[in-house]
Amino acid sequence: MSGEDRQSQLAREHKERQEQRAAADAAKARRNIFIGAGLAVVVVAGGIYAATTLVGKDDPAQKVSAESSPSASTSAAPSPTPSLSSLPKKAGKVTCTYKRDTSDVPMKYVGLPGSKPDMKLKTMTVFTNHGKIVIDVDPAATPCSVNSMAFLAKKNFYNNTKCHRLVTPETAGLFLLQCGDPKAKADGKNPTDGQGTAGYVYGDEAVGSIPYTRGVVFLTQPQDAAGQNSSQFAISLSDENTQIEAQYSVLGMVRSGLEIIEKVAKDGVLVSKDDITGDGGSTAPKNPIIIEKVTVD
Numbered sequence: 514m515s516g517e518d519r520q521s522q523l524a525r526e527h528k529e530r531q532e533q534r535a536a537a538d539a540a541k542a543r544r545n546i547f548i549g550a551g552l553a554v555v556v557v558a559g560g561i562y563a564a565t566t567l568v569g570k571d572d573p574a575q576k577v578s579a580e581s582s583p584s585a586s587t588s589a590a591p592s593p594t595p596s597l598s599s600l601p602k603k604a605g606k607v608t609c610t611y612k613r614d615t616s617d618v619p620m621k622y623v624g625l626p627g628s629k630p631d632m633k634l635k636t637m638t639v640f641t642n643h644g645k646i647v648i649d650v651d652p653a654a655t656p657c658s659v660n661s662m663a664f665l666a667k668k669n670f671y672n673n674t675k676c677h678r679l680v681t682p683e684t685a686g687l688f689l690l691q692c693g694d695p696k697a698k699a700d701g702k703n704p705t706d707g708q709g710t711a712g713y714v715y716g717d718e719a720v721g722s723i724p725y726t727r728g729v730v731f732l733t734q735p736q737d738a739a740g741q742n743s744s745q746f747a748i749s750l751s752d753e754n755t756q757i758e759a760q761y762s763v764l765g766m767v768r769s770g771l772e773i774i775e776k777v778a779k780d781g782v783l784v785s786k787d788d789i790t791g792d793g794g795s796t797a798p799k800n801p802i803i804i805e806k807v808t809v810d
Contacts, residue, residue, distance in 0.1 A: 595723035595724055595726055595728075595729055595766070596723070596766070597649060597650075597651045597654065597765065597766050599722065599723060600651060600654035600655070600719050600722045600723065600763060601654060601719065601722060602653045602654055603653060603654065603656055607629075607630055607632075607656045607657070608628050608629065609626065609627075609628050609629070609630055609656065609657035609660055609661075609715065610628065610657075610715065610716070611625045611626055611628075611657075611661070611713045611714070611715045612713060612714055612715070613625070613712065613713055614710050614711075614712050614713050614714050614743060616710075618705070618708040618709065618710060619694070619695070619696035619705050619708055619709040619710075620695070620696070620709060620710045620711065620712040621670065621695035621696065621709070621711060621712065621744075622711065622712030622713070623665070623668040623670050623711065623712075624664075624668065625713055626660050626661050626663075626664035626665075626713075627660070627664070630652055630656040630657060630659065630660035630663075631652065631659075631660065631663060632652045632653060632656065633652075634650060634652050634659050634663055634809050634810065635649065635650065635651075635810065636648070636649060636650065636768075636809070636810050637649075637650050637659075637662055637663075637666075637764075637765060637807065637808070637809045638807065638808045638809075638810070639671075639692075639770075639804055639807050640804070640805045640806050640807070640808075641676075641773065641802055641803060641804055641805060642801070642802070642803045642805060643773045643776070643777060643802060644770060644773045645769075645770055645773075646748070646767060646769070646770030646771070646773060646774070647767070647768045647769045647770055648730050648764070648765040648766065648767050648768065649765050649766050649767075649768050650662070650764060650765040650809070651765070654718070654719050654722075654763075655718040655719050655762060655763060655764060655765075656718075657715055657716065657718060658715075658718050658732060658742065658762050658763075658764050659764070659765075659809065661711075661715060661742070661744075662746075662764070662807070662809055663809035665711060665744060665807070666806075666807040666808055666809045669806065670695065670711060670744065670807075671692075671693070671695075671744075671804045671806065671807040672804070672805065672806050672807075673803065673804070673805065674692070674693070674694070674695055674697065674803070674804050675692075675697050675698070675699035675797075675801055675802065675803050675804070676690055676691065676692035676697075676699065676797075676798065676801075676802040676803075676804065677691060677692070677694050677697035677698070677699040677703075677706040677707060677795045677797055678690070678691035678699075678706070678707060678795040678796055678797060679691075679774075679777070679778060679782050679796060679797065679798040679802070680782075680796055681778055681782055681796070682751070682753070684782055684784055684796050685796065686756075687751070687753070687754050687756075687757070688749070688750040688751035688753065688754065688778070689747050689748060689749050689750055689751070689754060690747065690748045690750065690774050690798075690802065691707070691733060691745065691746070691747045691748075691795075692745070692746060692747075692748075692802070692804060693709075693733075693743075693744040693745035693746050694706060694707060694708065694709035694710075694744070694745055695709050695710075695711070695744065696708075696709040697709060697795075699795070699797040699798070699801055699802075700783065700797060701782070701783025701784065701785045701795060701796065701797040702783075702785060703795075706795040706797070707745075707795055709744070709745070710743035710744055710745070711743045711744035712743075713743060714734075714740065714741045714742060714743050715740070715742050715743075716740045716742070717739060717740055717742065717760075717761075717762045718762045718763070719762055719763040720759060720760060720761065720762055720763075721759030721760075722763055723763060724754075724755040724759075725749045725754045725755065725757045725761070726749060726751075726752045726754060726755060727749055727750060727751055727752050727754075727771070728748075728749065728766050728767040728771060729748075729749045729754075729763065729765075729766060729767075730746055730747070730748050730749070730763075730764045730765045730766065730767060731746065731747055731749070731761040731762060731763050731764055732745065732746050732747075732761055732762040732764055733745045733746060733747050733761060734761070739760070742762055746764055747761075748767060748771075748774065750771060750774060750775060750778070774802070777798050777800045777802055778798070780798065780799050780800040781798075781799045782796040782797060782798055782799060783796065783797045783798075783799055784796055785797075
């Protein structure tokens with residue numbers, strides 16, 4: 514082989530390796546369980562970038578124009594106040610199915626929940642370093658989601674985990690807190706924050722039954738995924754979150770404790786430059802929110 518041929522071969526091999534790495538990075542990015550508006554707007558290096566994450570199928574440029582326009586926000590009709598009582602109830606005997614997560618993502622496996630949910634559970638309490646957040650749940654509407662949370666709580670799965678993402682209107686056009694990644698560092702830099710699971714997945718429940726307004730707690734899963742719920746959940750802090758596409762299972766409604774998160778939000782977030790593309794990092798709270806334990810009663 515001539516020197517010129519060898520050089521061409523090396524160039525092709527280098528290009529192939531680059532393409533393989535790009536494909537692997539893209540696959541990993543899709544596993545990031547990030548919640549964003551159909552539009553995520555972040556100020557980086559003096560510029561404004563828009564990126565679609567988990568929700569929204571419209572053209573990003575159109576959504577930038579619509580959401581930045583004062584008339585767009587003022588003309589929208591107010592959303593009805595959601596209630597767990599409005600969720601459709603499961604009829605008859607309920608059996609839950611949980612499957613091992615075979616994805617190459619960080620996980621903390623503590624076993625699989627049982628298939629028979631406790632239909633008497635009513636309250637999920639998240640004890641944090643800032644105080645407790647009390648959430649009303651309804652196993653008659655979302656039995657397998659509540660059953661999973663109860664199982665993980667009993668296994669101390671959430672003990673000493675960090676809420677890895679605090680999304681504020683200034684950073685992404687939404688206002689919510691995301692928790693439940695057992696391996697999250699919540700430093701705004703860790704590229705795998707948002708990917709962690711409990712090592713199993715299960716189906717969706719009550720998707721689209723109520724809007725994700727202030728106080729609604731819902732499960733999170735990868736972009737454009739279905740039936741990939743695991744340990745992560747988000748707490749909505751604004752009625753403006755109705756722009757989130759209806760593809761996430763409703764878990765419950767916050768009864769008390771939203772003010773804890775809102776107070777922490779005033780301290781700001783750590784904006785990761787990678788967060789605008791959804792391929793790593795997170796907008797973690799500057800003032801860490803650490804889950805000390807979770808109970809479901």
